[in-house]
Amino acid sequence: MRIGEMLVRMGVLNREQIEAILDEQQSGNEAFGAIAERMFGIAPDTIERAWIEQTQERATIFDPDRGVDDDARELVVRRQAWQFGIVPLRLDDGYLIAATSRKQLPRAVRFATRVLGMPVQFEIAEDAELSQLLTHQYPIKGMDKSIFEGGAFSGLFGRKAA
Structure with missing residues (x-):
């Protein structure tokens, strides 16, 4: 599962915000989590929790x-x-x-x-x-x-x- 989908599942972001982050990501080389923090004020700890969960699913x-x-x-x-x-x-x-x-x-x-x-x-x-x-x-x-x-x-x- 992608980190954006995990953040939606966690109730932190909605689909429109995910699309905005993906659009922003296409124009540069910035990580999804960093853009979510900058654009929508998502706490770094929240991004980290989602990333760890994603890593666990892929392990x-x-x-x-x-x-x-x-x-x-x-x-x-x-x-x-x-x-x-x-x-x-x-x-x-x-x-x-x-x-x-x-x-x-x-x-x-x-x-x-x-x-x-x-x-x-x-x-x-x-x-x-x-x-x-x-x-x-x-x-x-x-x-x-x-x-x-x-x-x-x-x-x-x-x-x-x-």
């Missing part, structure tokens, strides 16, 4: 048998991987394919948008799969999958990313 299921390419892994440093719950898997036709969990998706989307500077397609992993990926691909002393067990890591993974 696929993580396939652990596909492995991780070294070139992709090098796009993110250990601290970022753990902090934002993201594991780059591979580069595919100009897109980064990255794993995250459903719980971590908003945090991973914000990080990818603000830091990576390339389009990202997410694969959704179970929390246990993500913890194993992080532990294996981005080892940090004292950080292992036991941190995830029993909710010990839920404080970090439960917070909203800035």
Whole structure:
């Protein structure tokens, strides 16, 4: 679903406003969300919520048998991987394919948008799969999958990313 359709579904914009934004978008290179903010005063948080929902709808299921390419892994440093719950898997036709969990998706989307500077397609992993990926691909002393067990890591993974 397109972001404009999501904003209509959320009751934030109507069809006429969507058409006005699309007309404006044709005359330049500005993003739909930025135009909606400028023309109709839509809050950036609202645009972000719609974009995260759109990303979640497009996400696929993580396939652990596909492995991780070294070139992709090098796009993110250990601290970022753990902090934002993201594991780059591979580069595919100009897109980064990255794993995250459903719980971590908003945090991973914000990080990818603000830091990576390339389009990202997410694969959704179970929390246990993500913890194993992080532990294996981005080892940090004292950080292992036991941190995830029993909710010990839920404080970090439960917070909203800035």
